[in-house]
Every structure is written in C-alpha cells, then in structure tokens.
Amino acid sequence: MTEISVVELGIGDRAPDFDLPRDGGGRVRLTxxxxxPLVLFFYPKDDTTACTAESISFTALAAEFEKAGAAILGVSPDSVKSHDKFVKKHALSVPLASDEEKTAAEAYGVWREKSMYGRTFMGVVRSTFLIEADGRIARIWSKVKVTGHAEEVLAAVKEL
Known part of the structure; x- marks a missing residue:
C-alpha cells in the first residue's frame, strides 16, 4: 500500500477550511x-450500526447544542444522495456533508489506513473536532467510541 502523509492537527491550530456539498442540496463551508462553535464529526459510512447510533445521538442533543450556541456538522465520504436517504430513514436533524473526494478528511487527518479481519484499507477514522468561534481547534476526539460521545462533546461545548 502506498504511504500517505497524514496531517496531525493539534489544540489551538486553525481548523482547515472546507467547501462540501450537503444533504438536501447546497454547500457547506467552515466559514x-x-x-x-462548531462540532465537526467525521464518520465512516451512512447507515452502519455505529455511524447511525452516533448521528442519532447528535440529533437527540441538537437542541442542547443549539442552546449552548454551537452548530453540528457530520462528514463522511458518502454521496449527497446517500446522506439524503440516511437523514430520511433515521429522522436526523444534523446536517451532513459529502466528502467523496476525501479533501476534508485528509485536511483533518482522519483519512487513514485501517485494518479489519486482517485486511488493510483506507478509510475514515471516526473523529470529532470542537472548533471555537474564532476557527481554532479547542478539542479533538480520535478513534471515537460512540456510546456517551455526543454527551461528552456537549459537556466540552458548555465549557467553552
């Protein structure tokens, strides 16, 4: 497998800009x-068990995030059409951006080599970035475990 250069972002770094198509039409940008504050969560694939649970958890807490003044955006390599089906099937309220070219995933360092059942492949490492109002990264969660994650992120938003 060809080696890829992985970006390592840290706390206080300026969040990389992005410009991606989103569910329901239109585009979404960091600006x-x-x-x-923005909760930017990267997930591997629409309508898989963990990704569905994560998206439903953020949807369930969307009003709390809004009350705390923060926006939420999910990003995966799936198409806008896939996102639209996923949103409808699970009544999701969080916007989802399509990163089919993996430009945002690469910029945030979440497009990495993974392995499962002895096979290696490239994919999104489930990660969440809390970006402050000034565009700097406040918190990073890498290799996220879904259970309790949305609640943990909400607590971090409230601490800003």
Whole structure:
C-alpha cells in the first residue's frame, strides 16, 4: 500500500477550511459557522450500526447544542444522495456533508489506513473536532467510541 502523509492537527491550530456539498442540496463551508462553535464529526459510512447510533445521538442533543450556541456538522465520504436517504430513514436533524473526494478528511487527518479481519484499507477514522468561534481547534476526539460521545462533546461545548 502506498504511504500517505497524514496531517496531525493539534489544540489551538486553525481548523482547515472546507467547501462540501450537503444533504438536501447546497454547500457547506467552515466559514458558514464563523462566530460560533462548531462540532465537526467525521464518520465512516451512512447507515452502519455505529455511524447511525452516533448521528442519532447528535440529533437527540441538537437542541442542547443549539442552546449552548454551537452548530453540528457530520462528514463522511458518502454521496449527497446517500446522506439524503440516511437523514430520511433515521429522522436526523444534523446536517451532513459529502466528502467523496476525501479533501476534508485528509485536511483533518482522519483519512487513514485501517485494518479489519486482517485486511488493510483506507478509510475514515471516526473523529470529532470542537472548533471555537474564532476557527481554532479547542478539542479533538480520535478513534471515537460512540456510546456517551455526543454527551461528552456537549459537556466540552458548555465549557467553552
């Protein structure tokens, strides 16, 4: 497998900009969230068990995040069409961006070599970034375990 250069972002770094198509049509950019905190969560695939649970958890807490002044955006390599089906099937309220070219995943360092059942492949490592109103990274969760994650992120938002 060819070696890829992986970006390592840290706390205090400026969050990389992105411009991606989103569910329901239109585009979404990091600059759309200027002036408010953003919870940016990267997940591997629509309608898989863990990804569904994570998206439902963020949807369930969406009003709490809004009350705390933060926006939420999910990103995966799936198509907009896939996102639209996923949103409808699970009544998701969080916006989902399509990163089919993996530009955002690479910029955030979450497109990495993974292995499962002895096979190695490239994929998204489930990760969440809490981006402050000024565009700097406040917190990073890598290799996220879904249970309790949305609640943990909400607590971090409230600490900003």
């Amino acid at each position: 759309d969230f200027a002036g408010k």
